[in-house]
Amino acid sequence: MLEDLHWLGIAWDEGPDVGGIYGPYSQSERREHYLWTWRRLLELGFLYPCTCSRKELQGIAQAPHEGSSGKVWQRLTRARMEQDEGPMYPGTCRPAAGARELADRYKTPAGVNWRFRVPDGRAVEFEDGYCGMQRFVAGEDFGDFPVWRRDDVPAYQLAVVVDDESMKITEAVRGADLLLSTARQILLYEALEWVAPQWYHCPLVLDERGERLAKRHDALAIRTLRELGRSPEEVRGET
Numbered sequence: 001m002l003e004d005l006h007w008l009g010i011a012w013d014e015g016p017d018v019g020g021i022y023g024p025y026s027q028s029e030r031r032e033h034y035l036w037t038w039r040r041l042l043e044l045g046f047l048y049p050c051t052c053s054r055k056e057l058q059g060i061a062q063a064p065h066e067g068s069s070g071k072v073w074q075r076l077t078r079a080r081m082e083q084d085e086g087p088m089y090p091g092t093c094r095p096a097a098g099a100r101e102l103a104d105r106y107k108t109p110a111g112v113n114w115r116f117r118v119p120d121g122r123a124v125e126f127e128d129g130y131c132g133m134q135r136f137v138a139g140e141d142f143g144d145f146p147v148w149r150r151d152d153v154p155a156y157q158l159a160v161v162v163d164d165e166s167m168k169i170t171e172a173v174r175g176a177d178l179l180l181s182t183a184r185q186i187l188l189y190e191a192l193e194w195v196a197p198q199w200y201h202c203p204l205v206l207d208e209r210g211e212r213l214a215k216r217h218d219a220l221a222i223r224t225l226r227e228l229g230r231s232p233e234e235v236r237g238e239t
Contacts, residue, residue: 004222009232022167027159030166034154037162037192038109038147041116045100046191047147049112050093057087089115089143110152115144116188124183129200131176136183145184157181161188169197176201177212 002017014020024030041047094117120139128134136142147158154162164172172182179201189196204212213220225235233239 004226007226007232008222008235025167027154027163030159030163031154033162033166034148034159035109037158038114038154039103041147041188041191042106042114043100043103044191046116047114048093048095048099048102048117048144049106050089050115050144050146051112052089052092057089089145091144094144108152109148111150113146113150114148116147116157116184116191117144118142118184118187122187124186126182126186126196126199128179128182129171129198130203131179131201134179134183136180138183138187142180142184147188157184157188161185161192161194164197165189165192165194171198171200173200173202175204175212177204 002015012018014022014025016023016025038047093115118138122138123135124138125133125135145157146155148154163169182199182201186196206212207220222235231239
């Protein structure tokens with residue numbers, strides 16, 4: 001991946017191959033950062049253990065929902081959420097109230113899934129640099145989301161927030177299919193009393209069927225274009 005990006009003409013000032021003052025940059029070397037954050041959220045009463053399997057949750061029917069405007073990135077962000085984390089969690093394992101005492105019972109996150117309890121009805125709003133003002137409602141557009149997996153690996157939502165905070169990221173630039181994830185991550189920033197970065201969600205490159213280019217769909221990759229003899233300028237759309 002790094003080789004392909006260099007070939008494409010993209011350079012960076014810090015990272016796993018060039019170093020920098022906010023390393024380490026490989027998530028496999030940052031476990032202590034994630035564990036500290038999991039413990040902190042648990043002590044604050046935001047987390048609870050979930051024993052529901054992915055297979056059990058896949059059977060949950062969800063009504064179609066595209067947000068207030070139904071724009072393409074809102075449809076894609078919901079599809080991305082369901083592909084990566086399953087349908088919106090129905091709260092099967094959610095305790096009736098916050099459970100700060102769980103911090104005394106659990107010393108490690110291994111063995112169960114851990115979910116962040118969202119404040120139902122809370123509207124999460126943010127200004128996006130490309131997509132404009134965004135609004136998602138906790139408990140309607142998204143439910144309690146995983147922050148740690150039962151195989152003892154931090155989930156995406158927690159890992160990216162911890163990384164961006166510790167690496168002093170001031171602007172997060174990524175695909176528009178992650179708009180809904182941003183709403184969830186904002187709740188993590190608020191729970192931890194951290195300052196969230198500014199957001200810029202780029203439109204996606206889609207195939208002829210309107211699907212985002214993704215490895216799971218065996219989509220066209222930069223490496224494939226290289227092997228076909230395309231130049232970096234062609235791939236960047238400059239010719």
